[in-house]
Amino acid sequence: MAAFLPDLVCKLEEFLHVSPVYGNCGVYGSRYVPRAARIGLEAVTVLKVNVEVVSVHVLQLTGNVIQMFVGIVGSDKSVEFYYLTVPSCGDGTLGIPDQKGDNYECRNMKLLLKQQQRVLLGRSDVSGWGAFLKTSVERYMIVKIHHFYSISMIRHDLWHYRLSQLFSICAKYVRAKNEYLNPWLQFVLDAYRKGDKLKFANHSPDPNCYAKVIMVAGDHRVGIFAKERISAGEELFYDYRYEPDRAPAWARKPEASGSKKEDAAPSSGRAKKLA
Numbered sequence: 001m002a003a004f005l006p007d008l009v010c011k012l013e014e015f016l017h018v019s020p021v022y023g024n025c026g027v028y029g030s031r032y033v034p035r036a037a038r039i040g041l042e043a044v045t046v047l048k049v050n051v052e053v054v055s056v057h058v059l060q061l062t063g064n065v066i067q068m069f070v071g072i073v074g075s076d077k078s079v080e081f082y083y084l085t086v087p088s089c090g091d092g093t094l095g096i097p098d099q100k101g102d103n104y105e106c107r108n109m110k111l112l113l114k115q116q117q118r119v120l121l122g123r124s125d126v127s128g129w130g131a132f133l134k135t136s137v138e139r140y141m142i143v144k145i146h147h148f149y150s151i152s153m154i155r156h157d158l159w160h161y162r163l164s165q166l167f168s169i170c171a172k173y174v175r176a177k178n179e180y181l182n183p184w185l186q187f188v189l190d191a192y193r194k195g196d197k198l199k200f201a202n203h204s205p206d207p208n209c210y211a212k213v214i215m216v217a218g219d220h221r222v223g224i225f226a227k228e229r230i231s232a233g234e235e236l237f238y239d240y241r242y243e244p245d246r247a248p249a250w251a252r253k254p255e256a257s258g259s260k261k262e263d264a265a266p267s268s269g270r271a272k273k274l275a
């Protein structure tokens, strides 16, 4: 297979479930898809796919998740089929990382916002208050959408507080990958101002949520997605992604802290609880 394919699969794997399928999927003649591909069934559009897509069979459109077979042509003209489970933006648009595999792009903010879940506040078994999901979500589904605000919009005295509220996973994405928002310190996810209950989500090194920068009609948002199926009443966790040398004791991984349970509260808890 062509050299770019593993690269593509790598990028997708981070975000999507991708596994090769070798079966009897019809090949309908190839076409090059430079930026967007109209891929037939259910008027699904794949954004920014820089590969040849020979056939796509949408298997199932359940909630916000679309399952499909995709035939991808390598530069050596061989075709491999992949089974994809991808989040849908609700308007038939698939949320797909851009070429850098980092951004998630969606055209319709209204539809995106509609997919947000109700988050409840409850006592966490891990630490203080925690965020809990009201109804269950499937893997890859959107839990919440956050805004980015320019630092200039935030009062200086609130800056440190807000920075401490900033989920560093978002900062990491912005800092590491997103050139539009570079340098990342110019922007802050203003969880405080939004008053969103998700700001009470506690840390876990094995979280059930993750963040992605989303481009919506030219605007940046941070999407919080389910990393796995999350049941109703389950507590939501992020990996705060502290730098190893800056992590507080409670966030240190057992191997990094030297012992399994040290002084502070548990760092790896994944409490299940009804809110």
Ligand SMILES: C[S@@+](CC[C@H](N)C(=O)[O-])C[C@H]1O[C@@H](n2cnc3c(N)ncnc32)[C@H](O)[C@@H]1O
Pocket: 124, 126, 127, 128, 129, 130, 165, 199, 200, 201, 202, 203, 204, 250, 251, 265, 266, 267, 268, 269
């Ligand atoms: C965004 S707040 C989360 C809500 C917090 N539990 C509360 O009651 O306000 C982040 C703070 O929660 C605590 N925290 C988060 N995850 C934790 C964990 N796994 N173990 C212990 N404390 C944690 C830390 O004090 C951290 O500064």
